[in-house]
Amino acid sequence: MVDAALSPHATLALNSARLRRALRADQIFQRLTFCCALLVLVIFAGIIWALVDGALPAIRAFGFAFLWTEVWNPVTERFGGLAPIAGTLITSFLAMLVAIPVGIGIAIFLTEICPRPLRRPIGIAIELLAGIPSIIYGIWGLFVLAPMLQQSVMPPVIDAFAGIPVLSSLFAGPPYGIGIFTAALILSIMTIPFISAITRDVFETVPPVLKEAAYGLGATTWEVLWNVVLPYTRGGVVGGIMLALGRALGETMAVTFVIGNAHRISASLFAPGTTISAAIANEFTEAIGELYLPALVELGLVLFFVTFCVLALAQYMLYRLEQRAGGRS
Amino acid sequence: MNQGRYLRRRIRNLVFLSLSVLATGFGLAWLVAVLGTLLYEGFSGLNFQLFAEMTPPPGEDGGLLNAIVGSLMMNLIAVAVGTPIGILAGTYLAEYGRYSRVAFVIRFVNDILLSAPSIVLGLFIYVAVVLPMGHFSAWAGAAVLGTIVIPVVVRTTENMLLLIPNTLREAGVALGAPRWHVIRHITWRAAQAGIVTGALLAIARISGETAPLLFTALNNQFWSLDPNAPIASLPVVIFQFAISPYEDWQRLAWSGALLITLAVLALSITARLLESPQERK
Numbered sequence: 001m002v003d004a005a006l007s008p009h010a011t012l013a014l015n016s017a018r019l020r021r022a023l024r025a026d027q028i029f030q031r032l033t034f035c036c037a038l039l040v041l042v043i044f045a046g047i048i049w050a051l052v053d054g055a056l057p058a059i060r061a062f063g064f065a066f067l068w069t070e071v072w073n074p075v076t077e078r079f080g081g082l083a084p085i086a087g088t089l090i091t092s093f094l095a096m097l098v099a100i101p102v103g104i105g106i107a108i109f110l111t112e113i114c115p116r117p118l119r120r121p122i123g124i125a126i127e128l129l130a131g132i133p134s135i136i137y138g139i140w141g142l143f144v145l146a147p148m149l150q151q152s153v154m155p156p157v158i159d160a161f162a163g164i165p166v167l168s169s170l171f172a173g174p175p176y177g178i179g180i181f182t183a184a185l186i187l188s189i190m191t192i193p194f195i196s197a198i199t200r201d202v203f204e205t206v207p208p209v210l211k212e213a214a215y216g217l218g219a220t221t222w223e224v225l226w227n228v229v230l231p232y233t234r235g236g237v238v239g240g241i242m243l244a245l246g247r248a249l250g251e252t253m254a255v256t257f258v259i260g261n262a263h264r265i266s267a268s269l270f271a272p273g274t275t276i277s278a279a280i281a282n283e284f285t286e287a288i289g290e291l292y293l294p295a296l297v298e299l300g301l302v303l304f305f306v307t308f309c310v311l312a313l314a315q316y317m318l319y320r321l322e323q324r325a326g327g328r329s
Numbered sequence: 330m331n332q333g334r335y336l337r338r339r340i341r342n343l344v345f346l347s348l349s350v351l352a353t354g355f356g357l358a359w360l361v362a363v364l365g366t367l368l369y370e371g372f373s374g375l376n377f378q379l380f381a382e383m384t385p386p387p388g389e390d391g392g393l394l395n396a397i398v399g400s401l402m403m404n405l406i407a408v409a410v411g412t413p414i415g416i417l418a419g420t421y422l423a424e425y426g427r428y429s430r431v432a433f434v435i436r437f438v439n440d441i442l443l444s445a446p447s448i449v450l451g452l453f454i455y456v457a458v459v460l461p462m463g464h465f466s467a468w469a470g471a472a473v474l475g476t477i478v479i480p481v482v483v484r485t486t487e488n489m490l491l492l493i494p495n496t497l498r499e500a501g502v503a504l505g506a507p508r509w510h511v512i513r514h515i516t517w518r519a520a521q522a523g524i525v526t527g528a529l530l531a532i533a534r535i536s537g538e539t540a541p542l543l544f545t546a547l548n549n550q551f552w553s554l555d556p557n558a559p560i561a562s563l564p565v566v567i568f569q570f571a572i573s574p575y576e577d578w579q580r581l582a583w584s585g586a587l588l589i590t591l592a593v594l595a596l597s598i599t600a601r602l603l604e605s606p607q608e609r610k
Contacts (some may be wrong), residue, residue: 023509029509033421036414037435040483043476044438047449050456105352113346122353124601129360130347131530131597132590133537135564139571139586140363143370143579189359196356220342243444250446252540253568277448277540284455284544300452309443 051301058294072263074287079295081276083263085302088275091180091255092248095187099248100241102188103195110196111203113222123200130193138257141186142178146258149185150177154270172268176260181269183259190254191244192291198240202233202321236321242314246307252277276303340531364590370450371587374580379588387575393585395552396566402554403467403546403562404535407474412528415482419527423450423490423514424481436487442480450476451541459545467553467560473587474538478531485527489520526600533596539564563589 052059058066110123119126120125154175161167206229214224230237260272261282274282276299287293344590378392385391418435426432453475458469491518501511517524547559550567570582 023457026509027509029512030425031419033417033425036417037426037483039414040418040435040439040479043453043479044442046451046457047445050453051449052455054452072367077554081416091546102352102356105349106356107350108346109353113350122357123356128594128597131533131593132363133539133564133593135537135539135567136367136586136590139567139582140366142571144362144366189363192356193360220338221339222342225345246444249392250448252446252448253564256540256568257572277446280448280452281540281543285547297456298451300449304449307444307446307449308441311444312437314444315437315440 032111047304051297051304054297055294055301058291058298061291062295066295067302070134070263070265071192072288074292075290079291080297081299081302083265084274084276084279085179086265087259087273088249088277088306090273091187091259091275092245094181094184095191095248096241096245098188099191099195099244100184103192103244104199104237106192106196107199107203108225110200113227123197126193127197133253134190134251134252135253137186137254141182141254145186146182147176149182150175156262158270159277169267170269172266172270175270176272178258178260178272179268180273183255183273183275184256184269186254187248187251190251191248193239193256194247198243199237200307200321202240203229203234205236205321206232233321235317239301239314239317239321242317243312246311246314249310250277250303250307251287252281256281276300353441367587367590369581370580370583373586374475374532375587379581384550384561384570384581385577386507386550387573387578390577391581393566393581393588395549396563396585397588399467399546399549399553399560400536400563400573401472402556403474403542403560404532406471406556407468407478408528409533410471411475411478411531412482414487415479415531416524417529418479418482419486420490420512420517422487424508424516439480441498442476443484447473447477447538448540449544451545454541454545465547465559466546467546467556467558470542470560470562471556473533473608474543477535477538477541481531481534482524482527485530486520486524489523489527490516494518521572522603526603529596529600529603533593533600536593536596537564539568543568 011280058079062069066079066081068082070082071078071080072083073079090274110119110126114122153175154173157171158173158175161171210228210232211224214228219227255275256278259274259278261274261278263274263279266273272329276317280300281295284293287296378390379394380392380397381394382390382392383395384393418439422432422436426435448557454469454473454476458472459465497515497519498511501515502508506514542562542565546565548564548565549559549561555561567582567585567589570578570585572580
């Protein structure tokens with residue numbers, strides 16, 4: 001080594017110079033990573049700023065009444081967000097109604113019933129399906145599901161419920177094929193793999209000892225699930241569902257194809273409607289005038305606020321489960 | 330009486346377990362139907378012409394070349410910018426700020442961004458980039474995709490780095506290596522496969538992203554490589570062609586949809602194969 005030829009004193013000086021350089025580089029690197037991490041916060045702040053800034057003219061013009069006004073008239077520049085907001089909530093709610101039981105059912109099948117050699121392939125298939133872009137579901141909904149519903153599902157349902165008080169207005173014609181019901185169905189098909197993948201992961205955090213103890217007491221598989229697995233994983237399952245709900249609320253392409261884009265609220269689920277994201281996707285590039293664009297941005301602001309609340313709650317619940325699982329091991 | 334109770338429990342067990350099998354059948358049937366239709370409708374259009382010709386006006390033959398190139402270009406910019414930022418940010422969370430309060434907030438916000446509606450990100454870039462520039466552009470489209478890439482990469486990088494045992498880091502530090510040497514030469518190297526997985530998943534995620542591109546990159550019927558001009562992208566062309574009344578446009582939309590799905594599946598399968606064995610569930 002070169003250093004060996006120098007006197008001990010010089011070596012020390014040289015080394016401390018090297019040390020200083022190394023520490024300096026260390027500090028620069030740490031600052032660099034910190035700045036990149038801060039960028040995440042900057043993006044988040046930027047989203048809020050951009051949405052508020054973009055929506056300001058509409059907020060000034062309509063105030064809070066925007067949230068419960070149904071008018072959407074680009075010609076007279078009178079805008080209210082009630083129809084898309086209600087459409088978003090209704091389609092997501094209906095989608096969850098189907099996707100939650102089916103998704104959890106698949107998770108139960110995968111963790112308890114499925115023969116071991118099939119578990120991994122089916123599990124992987126479901127995870128892969130959760131990653132398929134939503135536009136694929138949208139195009140399928142438009143060309144396959146909507147015509148099918150229009151021809152063979154909607155007419156008999158409308159006829160069957162014709163005389164019954166509430167149901168007759170809930171399933172009133174004419175059968176367009178597209179509408180709130182179709183959009184909700186597509187959304188649920190999309191969110192099923194998502195829910196089942198998360199729920200399965202959560203189910204697998206249950207310590208085998210707990211389940212074995214219950215089986216040892218003579219419990220049936222269902223009793224183990226209902227009395228041991230579900231209570232243990234409640235927070236995680238609810239967190240996963242909220243995460244899926246967050247996705248469904250903001251989903252754009254799967255819905256835009258089949259919702260019909262009508263700014264009104266009808267009692268019938270078979271009628272066309274709109275959602276926040278579908279309204280933005282359909283109308284944004286055509287929006288002209290002082291208030292049209294700000295009104296659409298304000299819809300985006302409402303959507304961001306709602307999904308933020310849902311996702312924050314989901315994070316909190318999954319975080320609690322993680323704490324518990326981490327504390328145990 | 331005990332016998333009857335036992336029977337009831339067994340029956341209930343059977344009923345609910347059969348319901349879960351039915352649920353699996355129901356769920357998988359939809360998904361098979363979607364993929365089956367996609368293969369059936371899209372496969373006939375997968376030919377050389379698809380990759381060699383531009384998007385046609387209605388009624389004429391054509392391909393999707395400009396849309397494919399536009400998508401590739403925006404994905405490339407987004408990944409080239411977003412991945413390093415994401416990796417560095419994830420490194421901060423896992424190595425420097427592991428238990429700090431700032432890291433906790435960043436982690437929370439990052440997870441929100443991970444699932445935030447992409448159309449809202451599109452509005453953000455529209456106000457922040459498109460309006461000041463005065464026109465739609467490939468830059469704006471790439472910016473949206475970049476803001477989608479970053480959270481994905483941050484999350485996977487942090488997860489992967491946290492899997493590296495601390496004894497490895499301590500061994501490096503004990504040899505007198507500065508912190509960033511330890512990170513570069515030990516932890517990053519050990520987590521290499523996982524970090525690449527994250528990048529691949531991010532590409533898979535943005536490949537099918539449509540909504541935010543509608544009003545950032547817009548669309549372009551012609552060949553363009555200018556990042557300052559509006560550009561065609563595969564998902565937007567699929568959307569536009571699918572809702573059109575022309576049959577040959579709709580056929581192209583199906584082929585494009587199949588193309589995207591195959592790309593996304595290939596990416597996620599590669600990512601899965603790369604995962605280290607102990608990471609597998």
